[in-house]
Amino acid sequence: MFNRFKEKLAGFKEALSTKVIEKVGAKLENRVPEANEPPANKQLAQKAEQAQHPVLDSPKAEVQTAKPKNRFSFLEKAKSLVFEQEVILEEHDLEEPLWALEMALLESDVALPVAEEIVKEVKSDLVGAKKKIGADTGRLAEDALRNALVNLLSRNHLDFDEYIAKAEKPVKILFVGVNGTGKTTSIAKVARYLMDRNYSVVLAAGDTFRAGAIEQLEVHGNNLGLKVVKHKTGGDPAAVIFDAIEYAKAHNKDVVLADTAGRLHTNINLMDQMRKIVRVTKPDLLIFVDEAIAGNDAVERARLFNESVPIGGSILTKTDADAKGGSAISIAYITGKPVLFLGVGQTYPDLVKFEPHWLVDRLMGEA
Numbered sequence: 001m002f003n004r005f006k007e008k009l010a011g012f013k014e015a016l017s018t019k020v021i022e023k024v025g026a027k028l029e030n031r032v033p034e035a036n037e038p039p040a041n042k043q044l045a046q047k048a049e050q051a052q053h054p055v056l057d058s059p060k061a062e063v064q065t066a067k068p069k070n071r072f073s074f075l076e077k078a079k080s081l082v083f084e085q086e087v088i089l090e091e092h093d094l095e096e097p098l099w100a101l102e103m104a105l106l107e108s109d110v111a112l113p114v115a116e117e118i119v120k121e122v123k124s125d126l127v128g129a130k131k132k133i134g135a136d137t138g139r140l141a142e143d144a145l146r147n148a149l150v151n152l153l154s155r156n157h158l159d160f161d162e163y164i165a166k167a168e169k170p171v172k173i174l175f176v177g178v179n180g181t182g183k184t185t186s187i188a189k190v191a192r193y194l195m196d197r198n199y200s201v202v203l204a205a206g207d208t209f210r211a212g213a214i215e216q217l218e219v220h221g222n223n224l225g226l227k228v229v230k231h232k233t234g235g236d237p238a239a240v241i242f243d244a245i246e247y248a249k250a251h252n253k254d255v256v257l258a259d260t261a262g263r264l265h266t267n268i269n270l271m272d273q274m275r276k277i278v279r280v281t282k283p284d285l286l287i288f289v290d291e292a293i294a295g296n297d298a299v300e301r302a303r304l305f306n307e308s309v310p311i312g313g314s315i316l317t318k319t320d321a322d323a324k325g326g327s328a329i330s331i332a333y334i335t336g337k338p339v340l341f342l343g344v345g346q347t348y349p350d351l352v353k354f355e356p357h358w359l360v361d362r363l364m365g366e367a
Helices: 003-030 041-052 059-066 074-081 091-107 112-126 137-154 160-166 183-195 213-224 237-250 268-281 296-308 326-335 356-363
Strands: 086-088 130-132 171-177 201-204 227-229 255-258 285-291 313-317 339-343 351-353
Touching: 003 091, 003 137, 091 112, 112 137, 112 326, 137 326, 137 356, 171 183, 171 237, 171 268, 171 296, 183 201, 183 213, 183 255, 183 313, 183 339, 183 351, 201 213, 201 237, 213 227, 227 237, 237 255, 237 268, 268 296, 285 296, 285 326, 296 326, 313 326, 326 339, 326 356
Parallel strands: 171 255, 171 285, 201 227, 201 255, 285 313, 313 339
Antiparallel strands: 086 130, 339 351
16 A cells, blocks of 8 residues: 555655765864864765765776775764764755656645645754754654645544534435545445444435436445435436435434435536435535545546535545555645545445544555
């Protein structure tokens, strides 16, 4: 999961490491020797640099590297001289590393405004920071990026469990999105998730447009032992969902999960129908569903849906097949609404409640 994202970060870490090494070299070269120190710091720095980066095609270098090492190498002596010293990262030091980071984010399907915001946060974290010369620069880069990602993903975070627990029952949840993104399957997964937490659930077959959609939801309903409220194909979806809500009220059910026809924002008739459904049923939460592997297409569709019928959150399916991770980072920022769940497989339990730290651990390859 997110292998491409991890690979792309290597350029950022390498660029930052190079800058830190350059500053270390400059500090060694210009360092004023102390009273009890041999007056050879400049030579020492140069030899330490040669020891670290030998010129392999030089016969002299080959002879030097073939000699037996002294008890302490030049590089070790250089390190010992500055063991407790620090370098301060300045804005100009970060130009190349931050450019590498922005390119890595864009190539990982992170939307441009989101990439710019992440780079801004990383820059704020690093500029002026004092860093031990011997510190792990790769860890320094990862920590700065981790902090930026967690901050960005936490801004609009919504605890779904807490929301359901506090909401007036029945909680009416409407699922929207384009065709073929796993919307109906996601409804079944959310139903299972709620049932595991002792909530009673009713399913509403509001997709009366697509052939086989009602039957598909019925299969899930039968598998889970849930009531599916349905009308005939071609019927009014708003009426179906309204009836499901009335059924839930009459039978003291906790949650209504309503399916709707997949649609593009460019389909004026279907978008008008969606607005009618929202007016009639007054859902408590409208969830947008799309595929993580759709990348920036998913981000753009989420933005356009949110403009037409303001969504309350998103579910990203097929996250287990997403090598880039960009859409998972971008959608919450672009819509201003949280990602609620990530689909990570084909079975009902393969639904992960979205937590910023869970996602960032996997983006950074630490889980």
